[in-house]
Amino acid sequence: MLNSKVTAPHQPEDQLGGSGGGIQERFIRPEVPSPFRRPSPSPTRRDLDDARPLSLALIPSSAEAVALVDDVMQRVADAMSDGRVNQRGPSGQAKARGAIGAIVGGLLYRWADEHPTITFRSLDSNTFTGAAVGARQFRAAMAALIAEGLVGRRLGISYLRPGFDPGQTLTARRAGRYWPTDALLTLAEAHGLTPSTARAAFHSVPPTKAPVVKRPLALFELLPKRAERGARVPLRIAPDDDTARALAADVMQHNAFAALHDVSGCAPPRWCRQFYGDWTLHGRWYCVGADALYQGMPKAARLGQLRVNGEPVAEVDVRASHLSILSALAGEPLDPERDPYDVPGVPREVAKQWVVATLGKGSAVRKVPAGQAAAFVGQDMEALARAMKARHPMLGDPAGVVPRELAERFGDARRVLPHYLMGVEAVAMTDAMRVLREGSGVLALPVHDSLVVPAGAVQAARDALRGAFERAAGFSPMLVTTAPSVAA
Numbered sequence: 001m002l003n004s005k006v007t008a009p010h011q012p013e014d015q016l017g018g019s020g021g022g023i024q025e026r027f028i029r030p031e032v033p034s035p036f037r038r039p040s041p042s043p044t045r046r047d048l049d050d051a052r053p054l055s056l057a058l059i060p061s062s063a064e065a066v067a068l069v070d071d072v073m074q075r076v077a078d079a080m081s082d083g084r085v086n087q088r089g090p091s092g093q094a095k096a097r098g099a100i101g102a103i104v105g106g107l108l109y110r111w112a113d114e115h116p117t118i119t120f121r122s123l124d125s126n127t128f129t130g131a132a133v134g135a136r137q138f139r140a141a142m143a144a145l146i147a148e149g150l151v152g153r154r155l156g157i158s159y160l161r162p163g164f165d166p167g168q169t170l171t172a173r174r175a176g177r178y179w180p181t182d183a184l185l186t187l188a189e190a191h192g193l194t195p196s197t198a199r200a201a202f203h204s205v206p207p208t209k210a211p212v213v214k215r216p217l218a219l220f221e222l223l224p225k226r227a228e229r230g231a232r233v234p235l236r237i238a239p240d241d242d243t244a245r246a247l248a249a250d251v252m253q254h255n256a257f258a259a260l261h262d263v264s265g266c267a268p269p270r271w272c273r274q275f276y277g278d279w280t281l282h283g284r285w286y287c288v289g290a291d292a293l294y295q296g297m298p299k300a301a302r303l304g305q306l307r308v309n310g311e312p313v314a315e316v317d318v319r320a321s322h323l324s325i326l327s328a329l330a331g332e333p334l335d336p337e338r339d340p341y342d343v344p345g346v347p348r349e350v351a352k353q354w355v356v357a358t359l360g361k362g363s364a365v366r367k368v369p370a371g372q373a374a375a376f377v378g379q380d381m382e383a384l385a386r387a388m389k390a391r392h393p394m395l396g397d398p399a400g401v402v403p404r405e406l407a408e409r410f411g412d413a414r415r416v417l418p419h420y421l422m423g424v425e426a427v428a429m430t431d432a433m434r435v436l437r438e439g440s441g442v443l444a445l446p447v448h449d450s451l452v453v454p455a456g457a458v459q460a461a462r463d464a465l466r467g468a469f470e471r472a473a474g475f476s477p478m479l480v481t482t483a484p485s486v487a488a
Contacts, residue, residue, distance in 0.1 A: 035194040036185040037116050039152065043177070047118055048154060051177050054119035056133045057267070057291040058105030058202040059098070065201035068191040069101040072150065072184075076100065079144035099133045099141035105202035107151065107180045108188060112198040122175040123156070127290050130209025130267070142178070150184040153177065206292035210259065210268035213288050216251035217244060222277035222410060222419065243279050251285075254433060261443045265305035266294040269445055273426070278406065281419035283426035285446040295447055302452060303484045308443055311454040314483035316461045318469070321449035321477070322359050322421040323392070328475035329401040329424070330394035336478050343391045350379060354388055355395070359421065362399045362414025364389060424473050425449060431468035436460060455483055 060066045073096070080096055110117045121127070121138070128135045145151040156176040180188075193201055255270045263269055267289050276282045287293040294302055299315060306313045318324070320340045327334045334340050341351040353375040357365045366385050368376050376384070389396045399413035402420050407413035429446055436442040436453070440460045445452040453461045462479050469477045 035189055036111060036180075037195075038182055038185065039116075039179055041152070043118060043152075043154065043179070048177050051118040051120040052110055053290045053293070053296065054103070054121040054178060055106045055109065055204075055291045055296075056099075056102040056121075056128075056131050056138065057204045057206055058102060058109055059132070059205055060101050060105060060201065061203040062197075062201040064192040064197070065101075065105070068188055068193060069097065069104055071187060071191065072104060072145070073097055073100055075150070076141075076144035076148050079147045080140060095134070095137050096141065099137040100145070101202075102133045103138070103141055103145060103151070103178075104180075104184070107178065107184070108193070108198045109202065111180050111185070112195040118177050118179045120175040120177050121290060122173075126212050126214065129211050129289075130207030131291050132205055132207070145184075148183075149181055150187070152179045152181050204292050206265065207267045207289070210270050211289035213252075213255055213270050213272055216248045216255070216272050218272050218274040218286075220274065220276050222281060222415070247273065247279070250430065250434065254437065257437050258443055262307075262309050263294075263443070263445070264307045264310075266297065266302075267292045269294060271446070276419050277410065280403075280406070280423045281416065283423045283430075284448055285426070285429070294445060294452065299482065302447075303482065306445075306452065308445075308454045311456060312484065313445075313452050314455045314458045314461075314481055315447070315450050315452050316458060316465060317450040317480045317482065318425075318465065319478040319480050320355075321425055322418075323355055324469075324475060324477055325421050325424050325473050326359065326394060326398055326401060327392065328473045330398075332392070332394050333475050334478070336476070340392070343387055346384060346387050350376065350384070351388065351391075354384060355392075358388075358395055359398060360418050362412075362417040363397070364395055422448075428465070428468040428472035431471060432461070432464040435464040435468065439464075458483075 060069045107119060110119050123135065123139065125135045128138065133141075142151065142153075146153050154177040157174050188198065251271060251273055258269055267287075270288045271285045272288055273285055274282055287295045294306060297305070303313060303315060320334070323340055324334055339348070341348045341355070343351045346354075353372065354365060357369045357372065361369070364385050366381050368379075368381060394400075399407070399417045402413040402416045406416050406420065410416050425448070429449075429451065432451065433444045433446060436444045436451075436457070440457065442453055442457040442460055444461060444464075451461050451465065458481055462481065465479060466476050469475060
């Protein structure tokens with residue numbers, strides 16, 4: 001039956017299972033013939049860790065999506081009328097339907113991707129600021145969908161992590177996880193929706209109110225990959241030291257600057273920065289909020305939808321950012337006239353995937369990484385490693401660029417490497433954003449290794465990025481500019 005209850009069992013977090021390949025291999029039952037890939041009743045820990053934000057900015061727009069939401073509303077009507085939400089009158093009914101439509105749209109949007117993913121949503125009221133669905137409506141609608149077996153859930157958890165002072169511990173939280181059950185996917189298919197049509201069947205209505213940034217800096221510990229259970233590496237980060245104050249002030253200044261600009265096509269952007277164990281590690285800028293965030297959009301959507309003060313945008317990318325940083329730090333700067341993934345006898349995409357895997361692992365990859373079999377089909381991994389190291393010798397020992405102090409403190413330079421490269425990249429991106437803000441009055445929207453800027457500010461952005469990377473890592477980056485009608 002389409003409305004049979006198929007909720008996932010609530011298992012303790014320490015019984016979630018192991019890791020493995022991508023979610024399409026671990027959490028999907030490929031033997032079930034269907035347009036949508038089917039979920040297993042119980043996700044693994046890796047599936048939960050790979051969850052993406054559940055947007056509530058998507059509302060049904062096609063006839064198929066409207067019919068699906070109407071059908072779901074009928075199925076959950078009894079559960080939503082038991083006192084958990086006020087549905088009296090047209091206003092209450094409209095709010096309930098809006099919440100159901102937004103949740104269904106957000107779940108199908110993620111599940112219709114090439115690699116379906118679980119979603120997460122914090123119940124913190126601040127995450128609903130400006131959203132079309134309020135916190136109370138969300139809780140009631142989600143409870144009804146779960147009760148009717150249309151949505152699977154894994155409850156959020158609280159856990160302790162090291163604090164900033166010796167012996168101090170802090171409480172951290174992980175938001176609840178949600179995914180469409182077989183019943184909801186079957187119902188969507190019955191109404192004519194498929195993975196190729198589901199995303200277009202719901203359109204985005206971004207929030208108009210900016211989220212409140214409670215903490216401009218997010219601080220986490222960093223453990224070696226094979227750390228013993230319960231192991232801890234003390235955070236060498238204090239929230240009230242001079243470095244923290246300077247970093248936080250810069251984030252708040254950029255947020256205040258963004259508030260002076262009209263950014264349309266997405267939620268009003270505000271940011272925080274994340275660090276791992278040390279102020280030199282990670283440091284990337286992340287949008288605060290959960291709905292219609294520009295960083296979560298495909299590049300084509302960002303370029304087509306975003307406007308800054310009414311002006312179309314362009315995106316300036318640092319080509320092969322981490323490989324370029326590694327090469328410069330190792331004293332082997334890349335040749336700007338040659339494609340860094342041009343390796344004799346190796347397909348370009350294979351070369352790129354090998355570099356990504358190697359930098360993530362911290363050492364040269366000689367076996368097919370878990371979950372990446374499709375990227376290396378037919379490849380002799382030992383021969384591939386030799387070819388890649390011949391082209392880029394520093395990839396033989398990429399973790400060698402990690403400063404000794406960091407390697408000794410964390411006990412594993414390989415674990416530190418990706419965060420260290422991100423840290424250098426973040427220093428340069430932050431510098432470029434500041435130059436544009438203070439020198440040219442230009443608002444730059446960061447996307448880790450690229451900046452989104454008004455189309456008229458492309459040259460200023462390119463100049464700012466070149467100067468920033470020269471100061472941070474001693475090299476001039478290769479840049480690629482993309483706009484809706486131009487790629488240079």
